[in-house]
Amino acid sequence: MNKSSVTSNSLVNVNSNLKWNELLNFEDKLVLIVDDEKDLRKIISYNLEQEGIKTIEASDGDKAINALNQNPSLIILDIMMPGKDGYEVCKIIRDSGNTVPIVFLTAMDREFDEIKGLEAGGDDYIRKPFSPKLLVARIKSVLRRVDQISKKGTLLRYQGLEVNTNNYIASVDGNEIQLPRKEFELLAFFMSQPNIIFQRETLLASIWEEDVYVVDRTIDVHINRIRSKLGPYRKWIETLKGVGYRFRPKD
Numbered sequence: 001m002n003k004s005s006v007t008s009n010s011l012v013n014v015n016s017n018l019k020w021n022e023l024l025n026f027e028d029k030l031v032l033i034v035d036d037e038k039d040l041r042k043i044i045s046y047n048l049e050q051e052g053i054k055t056i057e058a059s060d061g062d063k064a065i066n067a068l069n070q071n072p073s074l075i076i077l078d079i080m081m082p083g084k085d086g087y088e089v090c091k092i093i094r095d096s097g098n099t100v101p102i103v104f105l106t107a108m109d110r111e112f113d114e115i116k117g118l119e120a121g122g123d124d125y126i127r128k129p130f131s132p133k134l135l136v137a138r139i140k141s142v143l144r145r146v147d148q149i150s151k152k153g154t155l156l157r158y159q160g161l162e163v164n165t166n167n168y169i170a171s172v173d174g175n176e177i178q179l180p181r182k183e184f185e186l187l188a189f190f191m192s193q194p195n196i197i198f199q200r201e202t203l204l205a206s207i208w209e210e211d212v213y214v215v216d217r218t219i220d221v222h223i224n225r226i227r228s229k230l231g232p233y234r235k236w237i238e239t240l241k242g243v244g245y246r247f248r249p250k251d
Helices: 038-049 061-070 086-095 111-120 132-152 181-192 200-207 217-227 231-236
Strands: 030-034 054-058 074-078 102-106 124-127 155-158 161-164 169-172 175-177 237-240 244-247
Touching: 030 038, 030 061, 038 054, 038 132, 054 061, 061 086, 074 086, 074 132, 086 102, 086 111, 102 132, 111 217, 124 132, 132 181, 155 181, 161 181, 169 231, 181 200, 181 217, 181 244, 200 217, 200 244, 217 237, 231 237
Parallel strands: 030 054, 030 074, 074 102, 102 124
Antiparallel strands: 155 161, 161 169, 169 175, 237 244
């Protein structure tokens, strides 16, 4: 299938004084590009490598899963592929406990498709056609964000609920829980600023890229997924109808 995919043409982490545009050495980063269209893979690879980012490629889901043993820093994952589609590949990766950032690449633009991708464990979503420069900027921004959160090394704990931004590990009563990157960052954002009410727009601006199109349900989906994993602490993330959300730990 011929896909027309390429056109011609500062966020803050859980600590508000840390900018995402700080310098980062990309030479130690490896991006796995998964798409059944060879020409598109080569275009993405060329543009990333021009910025010093190493790349590896996979033409289908099975090859992508096999490539995980090379420990990519980020995965660009097409949805519409023969065999295992992007949703299935993403779910397999998440079910294995791997929290590598996954950015979906797809021509689909329906709200259902985006929500399905988020529910599968995707971190971001880029629509075709896209500008190579925009794609590279988004990938670099995700890599910066992950790197800066890890370097900050913050440990946040309320009773038995704990997140460690140094290693991206969250735990409930001593048991590690699996959170994709966006869910982890959203929980860390809440826990770093307890009892403060945040509107959806504020959460989107703090966790997602400024030029990312996300539907209104994006925050709802992520918060519902986080709650489902927090056990006895699930009610600490409160919904204030018509206002927003807040993290209110109980004594």
